[in-house]
Amino acid sequence: MKIAISSDNGFVSEHFGRCEEYAIFDIENNKITKQEILKNPGHEPSFLPKFLKKKGVNVIITQGAGPRAIELLNNFGIKVILTEKEENKEVIKNYLKGELKEKENQCNH
Secondary structure (H helix, E strand, O other): OEEEEEEEOOEEOOOHHHOOEEEEEEEEOOEEEEEEEEEOOOOOOOHHHHHHHHOOOOEEEEOOOOHHHHHHHHHOOOEEEEEOOOEHHHHHHHHHOOOOOEOOOOOOO
16 A cells, blocks of 8 residues: 655645645555655646556545545545644554544635
8 A cells, every 4th residue: 555645844735736745655564664755746637646646646645635636536546534734754653553633625626
């Protein structure tokens, strides 16, 4: 499984498509086996869901995303989890323990 976090300065970004980078974690047996950072290649309609799917991402964690982006991500088989601003390492740790606090989407564009 691959989990991506939209990231700004090591924290979950406010917006999926406008983050600085994506922290991508490979997970096996509920443990991190690899981590990589990918710079955001640019925000264009429908590009980022395809980009993340090609990278093998199964889950994206962010603070917010537009309804169309969520729909496209889901159509590519990528689950969207919305959470509060927190350090990436805490977010992934809480996700793996089943303790990540989810929130409602505040983004409406």
